[in-house]
Amino acid sequence: MGEAMKGVTLAMGQINKQMNLPLLHKIMQEFEMQNEKMELTSEVMAEAIDDALEGDEEEEETEELVNQLVDAPSSTVAAPAAKQKVPQVEASGNDDCGIDSELQARLDNLRRM
Known part of the structure; x- marks a missing residue:
């Protein structure tokens, strides 16, 4: 064992010389600085990618909600009858214009619901 230790000591002395x-x-310090720089760059890039992809998720969620609204049933829900009747405005005698009668028909349909 002593001979092996003597050989190792001599080899280490030659390597040190x-x-x-x-x-x-100096090389190790440069490596450490470059390694830290790489880690910071990686973090910034990862955050930028996450931020960029985050907007896509919001777009997808918005699109899903819009699709749900499009697929929603189109039937109307009847509103409870009001306890007091709202006074009706009389037509102004200008019945030759079809717009007033059409609007009145729509209003009547809405009141029936």
């Missing part, structure tokens, strides 16, 4: 430790330290 061959390596430039200040240069290795």
Whole structure:
């Protein structure tokens, strides 16, 4: 075991002589700075992608709601009868215009509901 330790010690001494430790330290610092920069860039990109995709989800939800409204039944629900009657406005004698009679018919249909 002593011989193995002696061999390892000699090998490590030779490696230390061959390596430039200040240069290795500088390389490690540069690596650390680049690694942090990459992590920050990745976070910003991930947030930007999430924000961009988030709008699509809202559009899809809006489209689903609109589709539900389109598919909703078109029958009207009868309103409860009012306790007091609203006084009716008499037609103004201008019956030759079909618009008034059409509007009056619509109004009558709405009151029946």
